[in-house]
Amino acid sequence: MAKKKVLFECQACGFQSSKWMGKCPNCNAWDQFMELSAKEMELLKEIQSHATNAKNQALSITEVQEEHHERFSSGDSELDLVLGGGVVPGSLTLIGGSPGVGKSTLLLKIGANLAQSGKKVLYVSGEESLGQIKIRANRLEANHPNLYLLSEIDLALIFAELSKQSYDILIVDSIQTLYSQAISSAPGSVSQVREITFELMRYSKERRVATFIIGHITKEGSIAGPRVLEHMVDTVLYFEGDANRELRLLRGFKNRFGSTSEVGIFEMTEQGLLSATDISKKFFNRGRNQAGSAITVIMEGSRPIILEVQALVAESSGSSPKRSATGYEQNRLTMLLALLERKLDLPLNGYDVFINIAGGIKINETAADLAIVAAIISSFRDRVISHESIFIGEVSLIGDIRDVYHLETRLKEAKTHGFEKAIVAKKPSAKEDLIKCYEVNEVEKLIDWM
Ligand SMILES: Nc1ncnc2c1ncn2[C@@H]1O[C@H](COP(=O)(O)OP(=O)(O)OP(=O)(O)O)[C@@H](O)[C@H]1O
Ligand SMILES: [Mg+2]
Incomplete structure (x- = not known):
């Protein structure tokens, strides 16, 4: 009888191994290996096949039609610059940053800008109540009828909301707080983060919804959870800055639709983040x-x-x-x-x-x-x-x-x-x-x- 295939995964970095290990050889974390359940193995297979599942017939490159990425402005010149000229419909953008750097502030304001320009925006927070977000929105002057808030961590209920209205923009704050019932491990674990990102990716590509995902950063400076998250999304931006100073930099780390050499510069003020036009x-x-x-x-x-x-x-x-x-x-x-x-x-x-x-x-x-x-x-x-x-x-x-x-x-x-x-x-x-x-x-x- 064939032996059942088992796979263990480091919950700190996503390193996989066919046997359990006490110490992860990749990130040196202790006691992080967990066996993947049958369901998780299935999902992993699906993600892998999704990644490699190109059109099933090869085509000479001379016959391939190029894709045109239409873009629209995020209403913020700095973010547009870092994205390579604006937001691409159906794209997934991960924005990582350390606690308190201003991730929620930035994305709430961007959400309001987009709502202002006629897009329908859903801002999902797994971290804060609607009332808390409202206080921030008042401070940032981010109140617009087309900006919808949802305080939820259950992925299924988020999709339920998404099916009620047709949104153009989805903002998720933060990926580590969301929870999918398909997976038994805790929110923020490698398997959860991978599953949720995969589902969000599938949804946003299908419906051409531009999705922004906020991710927390570990002390070591990488986005908590697996590296696989960075591989899956189209664009990875890091929001940096010293909490004691006003300056914030938004740096491109990966961008499937543009260069990563541009840097967005913001200033944290009472009214939120101001794009620094005359920063010099x-x-x-x-x-x-x-x-x-x-x-x-x-x-x-x-x-x-x-x-x-x-x-x-x-x-x-x-x-x-x-x-x-x-x-x-x-x-x-x-x-x-x-x-x-x-x-x-x-x-x-x-x-x-x-x-x-x-x-x-x-x-x-x-x-x-x-x-x-x-x-x-x-x-x-x-x-x-x-x-x-x-x-x-x-x-x-x-x-x-x-x-x-x-x-x-x-x-x-x-x-x-x-x-x-x-x-x-x-x-x-x-x-x-x-x-x-x-x-x-x-x-x-x-x-x-x-
Ligand atoms: N009333 C205020 N006036 C000026 N700046 C404020 C005010 N309230 C908050 N801030 C700034 O906003 C920052 C927090 O912003 P925000 O909540 O967007 O960060 P975050 O990156 O989402 O944090 P977290 O990781 O906790 O979610 C604070 O560190 C502070 O600099
Ligand atoms: Mg926040």
Whole structure:
């Protein structure tokens, strides 16, 4: 007799194994393996066959008709940008974020915008009562007759509501709170999340309903529940930000209908999240010129942002000097300090060095290196750098200053904000009139310039 096939699954990450294990080899979690029931095995098969079940006959690519994705605006320019130009009907978008970052706020407001534009929207909350959501809606001015609220966790009852009226948009807050009776495990477990996402996907593709799913994020930064969730949906966005600051970034992580390089920028205010159109002014202060401050222009997606970087160099009291960086990579700071010590003979070994990026922004590129170096030298020598100048350039291990991409875009932005000089590795050969550029191609020359 054939042995019954059994399958165990890690409830933390979705890793599968034919035998029970105490510790998951994938995510190292303990005691998370659960045997899948016959029903769950069936569902898994269905999902897998759904994924591979293409048209049953191969077609030469020259005969294939391309799909056109019509889109409509979400009523929010930042979200539209991150989605790649608007919402695609029938698409599934997962929005992940840590607790309190503003996921519900963002989606309630988007729901209201869409309702305003004539779409019928269902906002399902498994976390909050209607009364609680109403308080938020009042604060955000999100009251619109076409925005419907449902406080429910049972998937079957959510589908029952969906069958009563024809909705264009479905918002689910959050996937971890919903529950399907088809599966015996608890809400938020891997099997539940997979089943619910699968059902929502099937529904939204069939009815061309654009669906937004909110997902909680674990401490490690991934969406709680299985990775399979990210595979199943069309688009994955992460909502990031520091709960203590107002700035929020919406980043594309996966997008079947567009690029993932764009970043949406929002500001959390009493009235909810405001799309930051003129965000640039927030991250630098022209008025106060102080030693240890330098200005640069970074790129977030296609957008230049002018930033102030701050350095504090102070005589160290301990035997090993402290190095700390907020918003900038610590390893990179260590590298730059070693370089300054080597090339410029600055005795930084006896000094603590702290770096801070204004506004809580995290710098993910090397174009700010030059400004960091300038700020460190400025603080060390206690000499003010004029805030008329901006610094753009990557500093290499051997002390060269290198060109960065999108230099013209950055310089244009600086010009718009009235800066007069830029210190760069190489002047761009622009046709347009840009601000005055000074070429500095190695760190030794930066000192001369300063
Ligand atoms: N009256 C208010 N004024 C200003 N900001 C507020 C106000 N009430 C809430 N907030 C902001 O909204 C945030 C919570 O937003 P929201 O509930 O949308 O987050 P969430 O990501 O959905 O959280 P959760 O993970 O708990 O569901 C708070 O952290 C706070 O910054
Ligand atoms: Mg919420």
